[in-house]
Structures are given as structure tokens and as C-alpha cells.
Amino acid sequence: MKIRSLLLTLTCSAALGLGTVSSASAKTIDVVASFTVLADVVKHVGGDHVNVTSLVPPNGDPHAFEPSPDDAKAVRSAAVTFISGEGLEEWFQRLVKASGASKPPVVVSTGIKTHTFEEDGKEITDPHVWNSVPNVLVWIDNIEEALAKADPEDAADFAANADRYAKTLKALDATIHAKIDAIPRDKRKVLTSHDAFGYYGEEYGVTFLAPLGMSTETEASAADVAELIDQIKKENIRVYFIENSNDPRLVKQIAAATNAKPGGELYPEALSTADGPVPSYEALMRYNTDQIVKAMTE
The missing domain is CATH 3.40.50.1980 (Nitrogenase molybdenum iron protein domain)
Incomplete structure (x- = not known):
């Protein structure tokens, strides 16, 4: 009976040990996105491997956002920080300076064909690129690349997530066209x-x-x-x-x-x-x- 109890104890201990190793290997990285729309896209690409923080809260205005000290801490400790760019987040550079972060943000709109308007005698780039689904497909590629660099071990999962999400959005794009075209x-x-x-x-x-x-x-x-x-x-x-x-x-x-x-x-x-x-x-x-x-x- 004593030998059986000892074996049972060792088996349980080994199982617990394996559980601890498995849990520890399920790595996640902390990432920051400038506003909620972008944060959601990042989450779809990153899946279970990322903890995503959106600086601008739900229903918040990404043009007129006022960052807090907690936002500066989040940016400083993030493995990757994502912004849309094209003049949307004019407050972001002040936040980076206040945070002391050393890594530059990933500008997910890089590669998108933007358009401009004249406003008050100045030519201004329209930053609202995400309101066209094909533009967000560009976001997905840029996000996948940045996450793979930050976490190479999970690059295959990021690629699979990106492919799956892109297919969903392409179907959505076709649906929108059909509704408007009618x-x-x-x-x-x-x-x-x-x-x-x-x-x-x-x-x-x-x-x-x-x-x-x-x-x-x-x-x-x-x-x-x-x-x-x-x-x-x-x-x-x-x-x-x-x-x-x-x-x-x-x-x-x-x-x-x-x-x-x-x-x-x-x-x-x-x-x-x-x-x-x-x-x-x-x-x-x-x-x-x-x-x-x-x-x-x-």
C-alpha cells in the first residue's frame, strides 16, 4: 500500500509539473492599439497570443483623445504598438515622448492608396481608411508581419489567423457592394x-x-x-x-x-x-x- 501511494504521489506530481510547463509555454505578448477599430483587427490576427489594449475607449473620438499616465505606461511596456497613421492620431507622438518608449509604432495604413481633400486652403490626407474593407486587408498584412517579428514562435498561427480573417472580410466586402449596388x-x-x-x-x-x-x-x-x-x-x-x-x-x-x-x-x-x-x-x-x-x- 505504501509503494502504491508513493507511485500515485509521484504520478500526480509529474502531471502537475507538466501542466505548469504547458501553461508557461503558452506565451502571450502585450500589444497596444491606438483606437478600438484597430484593436479589434489586431486581436483577430493575434488571437490567443496577444493581450490587446486600446488607448481610445469604446465610443471615443480618436482625433481628440487625451492620453493618461496609464496610457503612457501601457505604451512603454508593449511589445508592439499599432497606430493607423495618416494624421489620425496627432496626440500619439506626445504620448510616446511622455512614455519614454524606445520602439517606434507600426503604422498599419502603410501601403494604402490614400486620397486628399482641400480644407482651409490646405491639402489634407483623409485618415479614415478603415471604412473601406479592402484597406483593412492591407492592415491585416502589416499587423501579421509586425506580430511575427515580435513573436516568431507563433508566426504560423498569426498567418493562419490573418488568412481566415481576410476571407471573412472579403465576403463582407462583397455583401456591402451587393446591397449598395441595388x-x-x-x-x-x-x-x-x-x-x-x-x-x-x-x-x-x-x-x-x-x-x-x-x-x-x-x-x-x-x-x-x-x-x-x-x-x-x-x-x-x-x-x-x-x-x-x-x-x-x-x-x-x-x-x-x-x-x-x-x-x-x-x-x-x-x-x-x-x-x-x-x-x-x-x-x-x-x-x-x-x-x-x-x-x-x-
């Missing part, structure tokens, strides 16, 4: 708060008008607003949308002056909370498309 082109016009849907409009053939420019921090002049009201009346734009991450008052005033009707709330640059309507990038694109299609067909 609407007569002269009815594909809506009013939003700021110019966040340029890439969506370019990819899917929808015209978006907005009183504010690329950034929510810009202010529309009285002359700009008057000109926009005239254009809305002339083009018979019947629907307006508010956005989850910025002040809706101006667009509501313009809608009242033009008799445009509310089409609901869009999510151009921030996910909702987990229990909201757009907890993921895929859900964001589906939800925005359904809202836009419904408004243009009623």
Missing part, C-alpha cells in the same frame, strides 16, 4: 457630422456631405454651413446621420433647415461597448451599411 445611384446621398466616410463613398459609390472636415476638432464657418444647406436642398438629400463619437448638434441644425430626416446613428471611427450594436469591425461595417441602405431606400 440602390439607384441618384439616391445614394446622405448627410453626416464630419468627413469620415470618404473611403466608404469611394469604394461603394455613396455620396456623403458633412459640415465639418476630416477632424472633429475643426469648426464649420457660417458661410460653409450656408453653402452646405444650399447644396443639400439642390441635391434633394433627404436623410442625415449623427455619429457615436462626436457632437450631433450642428448636423441636426442643418437637417432642420433642409427638412432632412434622421437616419439613425453611424459608427465611423469607434466601436461601441461590448453590449452595443458594433462591438467589432465586422459588425461596424455591417451595421453602418444596413443603416445607410435603409435610409436611402425608405
